[in-house]
Amino acid sequence: MSDNIIEVRDLVKHFPVRVGVLFKRTVGHVRAVDGVSFDLKRGETLGVVGESGCGKSTLAQVLMRLEPATGGSVKFEGQEILGLKGSALRKLRRDIQIVLQDPYTSLNPRMTVGDIVGEPFEIHPEVAPKGDRRKKVQDLLDVVGLNPEHINRYPHQFSGGQRQRIGIARALALRPKVIVCDEPVSALDVSIQAQVMNLLGDLQNEFGLSYIFIAHDLSVVRHLSDRVAVMYLGKVVEIGDETALYEHPTHPYTQALLSAVPVPDPELRGQRQIIRLEGDVPSPVDPPSGCRFRTRCWKAQEVCAQEEPELMTRVGAHPSACHFAEEKSVVP
């Protein structure tokens, strides 16, 4: 069996933009994910970072088969999953699960915690016989650090961090091999965030999970990830080892992103070199020609407008999609 548990090749997801009241015309496409390729190795955590609108959440939806892909291929353990239907798709659900961002809307307020965490067993009754379920749910609550006696409580009786643990227990129920974490800690307070991140780390060791960890917070991503992919306007602009990418970034966007993260140390104030990007991210409906970052890039030249830079290793040891890739350390 290959080392890669998930292989994504040229994945594309376009959302049509429609206008008109009665007869809808398609006037363009939001190119949310536009040709993304990466591998996820068994047991590793791949971090995906990017600003809002870069397509990282859409990527999660497509990988989870919650949205149909427009093109490309996603293989799980060597098997193409984009075309799966019916029972084959249901079986895939047991292997790939998701943890969602918002602990307040991701749990059904009308169901008890026991029903929420036990729902996976109801949908996949072959996993656990009926008599065992209550015990299994209590075990799961225990695993994620909740009191198993709280099985009959409702979500509104828990705090944000506890609710996120319930969401994690639900994702773990079917013993998946891969968990897609879509901004799992960004809605939580700092002190709670650390608890949930530690929990995710512990669970990975205990159950041999592979994570795709999507977040906008670069510090959080670094803390949990083995490898990191940086996305901008639907494309991966740089991908590599956590150390390589954070300490030797080669794409100007990665460098700008890293330099803009505030460092919690006032003594470094004014000493850090901060790359200030101009303006906002362009619309994904009509992205710039050539390199998509060129409109905000200080290195941009004519070739950037004409030729789209390929994601390949130019300098250093990891791939980067910039014609003028060069190493630059920006993290203090």
Place this chain on the structure above:
Amino acid sequence: MSANTTKPAPGRTGPVPGAPLLEVDDLFVEFRTRDGVAKVLNGVSYRVEAGETLAVLGESGSGKSVTAQTIMGILDMPPGVITGGEIRFHGENLLRASTNRRREVRGSGIAMIFQDALSALNPVFTVGFQIEEQLRVRRGMSRKDARKRAIELLDLVKIPNPKGRVRQYPHEFSGGMRQRAMIAMSLALDPEMLIADEPTTALDVTVQAQIMDLLKEIQVERHMGLILITHDLGVVAEVADRIAVMYAGRIVEQSDAISLYRRPGHPYTQALLDSLPRLDLKGTELNTIKGLPPSLINIPSGCPFHPRCPRVQDVCKTEVPAQHRPAPGRLSACHFAEELLSGE
């Protein structure tokens, strides 16, 4: 606290010469809800001078935003009830001022910007109109002058093509531009004091850096007082002169920024800093604060942090710690503040 020295004579209203720009003095606020009385603020005191940036740091429910809303006079009452304390702007107690006087202070004395610029701007009016309206109503400007001033303000916050932008609606602005427009609006009446409530939380890091730069620049230029309310220890480190850390409706520590990060004077601050994932360090396990923030309906006895505190002693469970002064210019509401700072 030192604020006591400037307390005006009872019954006196109006500004006091030489008084600090803004003082919050022993403020108590309760929320009377269905589930009971939530003691949201329990004796909050801080002061801000012109040209100074005070960062109010805290997690959700710590009371940092409620303090700001009380200062602005926009607290929802009910359920909010102010049960004690004073808010003095130039020495004048705003809590006893008339509705008209408060309205006068709002905008031209103290202005506020919010986290969510999209809901803070009215979607059915153009951005220009919303800025001009204040100028026309409050400053009696003509339509033409107000338009001219609105364009200047948009230019001041570095919105490209302000002449065109002034005619656009909030939804036509991107997130960062909307935040800039809100800053422009808050500056329209030349306030002496700006309260920024999580101004960059909803923004991406690259845009966040732009907005913080802008805020800092405007503050220095206009010598304004700035209260920055945030939960982000990184942002605080970048811009704050002084920091007030809030927990369960109290200020647990107050200090200048550099000393606080170098050596926190309260176990809560220490724990917060330790639980932060760092961009420049890859750790294996983060130190966490055990347990949950307390329910404000049922605040723990003694020091409200004691159930989660790694240094907890018996005295912490029974006695509410007073504000210690472990070092010049520093306050800490911990029984062991001195030991913490001396490194024992």
Place this chain on the structure above:
Amino acid sequence: MTDPSTAATGAAVTSTAGEFVTGAEHIETKAGKPRSLASDAWYDLRRRPLFIVSAALILLVLLMAAWPSLFTSVDPTYADLGRSRDAPSAEAWFGYDNQGADIFARVIYGARASIIVGVVSTILTVLIGGALGLLAGFYGGWIDGLMSRIADVFFGLPFVLGAIIILSSFRAAGSTSATEIMFLVILSISVLSWPVCMRIMRSAAITAKQQDYVKAARALGASSTRIILRHMLPNALAPVMVYATIALGAFIGIEATLSFLGIGLRAPVVSWGVMIADSRDVIRVAPHTLLFPAAFLTATVLAFVMLGDAVREALDPKMR
């Protein structure tokens, strides 16, 4: 004056109010055992005077409908023309009507027809409208488009005109069967009212469908039936329940309207509407023949509307 510096705080402030009660402990302190949202709402309702008053009134009317003999021993159909239009007295509290029948007894017995029409039409309306709204909200696309247009057609029909058409075209000539008339009245109310309920359910279902817990259920491989019944329906039910309580009152009023117009229930059925209709020729000489049934009708309708308001406030998630 709009003060732009404060323009935004509505949302900001209300959202902070919730923050302070998120600590998990406070719930235990109060009840000691877990409570569902429904029992939370019930806990809340019991403390509302509006709810207590309206519920008491409704209970009274329901008792009247179920066991009228508890309240009076007089036969409502017994008429003595000799006592025609006699004013209220100690013997007959509400006086006598044009036919000389006891108005108090008739008001009591009239509750049954009014309540049956109200309750059954509400159930039908909620079932038809709710089911269609749920399906339209879940599937969206052309199914939603088609259903919504059909609903619009029914919605566009003026209510009274629609009811007159249905009642006059379906009623067998000369039939006086009380059940048949009642059935037709119920049918016309339901047929003409379901679009409102469908719209309410549709928008509630769309809101529920967009929640993350539906996404999580889909990611687990849940079937459409499971998503509709376990996740969307329970969360979309609250606004429909509120509508149903208010509609029940309104339908009782509609029954009276149709009877008054001479196309709804009619004698020998006793209902408030029929009594009001009967009184119309003698209003000037014997106003009490109108006053008492109208007062009962108004009070009942009002009670249901008040109950709806109380339920809405108790179920409103923003209040908790």
